[in-house]
Amino acid sequence: MDAVSGWSMVPVGVLVSVLLARHARRADVALRARSLHPRRLRIPAPIRSRLLIALARADLAVGPEDAVGRLAIAALATAVLTAAIAPGLALPAAVAVLVAGPVWLRLARDRADRRSAAELPGALDRTAAVLRAGGTVGEAVEVLAGGSGP
Structure with a gap:
């Protein structure tokens, strides 16, 4: 392939790029972007309603899904940090955090x-x-x- 035939592909590449850019602008990007977001945690309705009431009575301005997510992150972080110090205590520490969340919510119910x-x-x-x-x-x-x- 010589230099002249290589240059003949440049207009084709430019044309294809322009056509693809026009098509991309017309595509429903918002719909595709929404599908890329991770799915939210779904809590069963009876548990969600009880948790919503408990959070409101504890005077916490957080939704049930966020509360469960934060509790899970706290348990995971506790397990990882405990595993770095004393690997045998990682699981009991994570379970203690998972139990402490609902216990604290119960103790703060009249807040x-x-x-x-x-x-x-x-x-x-x-x-x-x-x-x-x-x-x-x-x-x-x-x-x-x-x-x-x-």
Whole structure:
């Protein structure tokens, strides 16, 4: 193959590149990109609802899937770090983390109630202050909604 015949393929390569680029722009890239994401953890509905209630009562702003994922990552990290120090204790340490998560969630179950009870006097004081200043109940609610807490 001489230099002249090699140059004759350049326009064909450019044409093919342009056609492929035009086709790629028209393709539904978003749909293909969504299919590349890893699938989310699916928790059975009865367990998910109980876990959602427990997380809300513990005053944690995290979803059930994220909570389970974080617990699994914590158990894995504990197992790896423990295996580096004492390999025989890696499995018991991971199991201890897996048990400690639900136990802590159970112990923290009244946290949201305690926080609400602690914030109630401050909210009542702010409401009374707005009403004493001549405001309406609606304005008092707006003040409470806009506030960051006591």
